[in-house]
Amino acid sequence: xxxxxxxxxxxxxxxxxxxxxxxxxxxxxxxxxxxxxxxxxxxxxxxxxxxxxxxxxxxxxxxxxxxxxxxxxxxxxxxxxxxxxxxxxxxxxxxxxxxxxxxxxxxxxxxxxxxxxxxxxxxxxxxxxxxxxxxxxxxxxxxxxxxxxxxxxxxxxxxxxxxxxxxxxxxxxxxxxxxxxxxxxxxxxxxxxxxxxxxxxxxxxxxxxxxxxxxxxxxxxxxxxxxxxxxxxxxxxxxxxxxxxxxxxxxxxxxxxxxxxxxxxxxxxxxxx
Numbered sequence: 001x002x003x004x005x006x007x008x009x010x011x012x013x014x015x016x017x018x019x020x021x022x023x024x025x026x027x028x029x030x031x032x033x034x035x036x037x038x039x040x041x042x043x044x045x046x047x048x049x050x051x052x053x054x055x056x057x058x059x060x061x062x063x064x065x066x067x068x069x070x071x072x073x074x075x076x077x078x079x080x081x082x083x084x085x086x087x088x089x090x091x092x093x094x095x096x097x098x099x100x101x102x103x104x105x106x107x108x109x110x111x112x113x114x115x116x117x118x119x120x121x122x123x124x125x126x127x128x129x130x131x132x133x134x135x136x137x138x139x140x141x142x143x144x145x146x147x148x149x150x151x152x153x154x155x156x157x158x159x160x161x162x163x164x165x166x167x168x169x170x171x172x173x174x175x176x177x178x179x180x181x182x183x184x185x186x187x188x189x190x191x192x193x194x195x196x197x198x199x200x201x202x203x204x205x206x207x208x209x210x211x212x213x214x215x216x217x218x219x220x221x222x223x224x225x226x227x228x229x230x231x232x233x234x235x236x237x238x239x240x241x242x243x244x245x246x247x248x249x250x251x252x253x254x255x256x257x258x259x260x261x262x263x264x265x266x267x268x269x270x271x272x273x
Contacts, residue, residue, distance in 0.1 A: 032219045034246050036069050047152075047266075048113035049120050049135050050206060051161050062199040064214045071196050072214045072251055076180035077267055080151050083134075084171040091136075094269045096148045101136050108167035110138065110145075119145055122166035124157055125173050131157045132184070134172045139271065147228065152266035154256075155184045159206045159264070178267070182255075186262040191255060207256035207263055217248040247271060 089104035139149035177183035
């Protein structure tokens with residue numbers, strides 16, 4: 001489902017060569033971002049785990065300022081805190097693996113819901129009166145199907161099409177948040193204080209959707225490329241050329257609001273590898 005966007009990313013990245021960009025900076029996981037793209041990704045793909053999840057949302061490209069880029073790529077949005085029976089486990093988009101999720105929440109079935117290369121782990125709260133569901137998307141399946149590319153938290157179990165296949169656990173609950181302060185029940189004003197003005201607002205089946213998105217290309221060290229299972233994307237010249245692999249990726253943060261408060265949100269990093 002992501003083929004068209006991936007082709008665009010690869011085509012753009014092949015034009016990049018080794019000299020450093022003036023916008024380069026280093027992220028906590030060891031990748032160096034080389035180039036920011038001035039417009040946001042223009043499509044948001046299907047979410048097969050949800051009721052009506054085959055619907056695809058698209059919107060017009062928007063310019064992304066440096067300030068908006070920095071807000072979107074703030075890694076505190078990627079770190080979800082409060083998982084586990086004691087609420088002391090952290091799981092991180094683009095860092096945590098399936099083994100980390102299952103260590104925090106218990107084993108569950110990996111669901112193939114019809115996506116191009118994604119699989120989903122689903123957990124629903126077993127706490128009395130708590131309607132929270134957590135969805136974890138694993139990317140690069142079936143060959144390299146361990147890393148969590150997306151975490152989604154939802155306040156309404158009835159919106160989840162695959163609820164009967166979700167593990168019921170006490171480690172998922174309404175108090176889960178990101179280190180940046182995203183959580184269920186936020187007002188729109190509280191969201192804007194964290195993320196700024198949304199780039200796009202659209203009515204969805206599960207509420208009003210607020211979209212934030214930006215794209216970047218990245219230089220990986222040998223260690224980082226090997227750790228991700230893609231040793232061929234190490235940032236060094238391809239023999240006989242000046243070309244260095246710099247894969248690109250899109251980052252999406254999407255929130256659903258009902259009656260003016262956040263009823264769900266997701267953070268998703270889509271690599272063009």
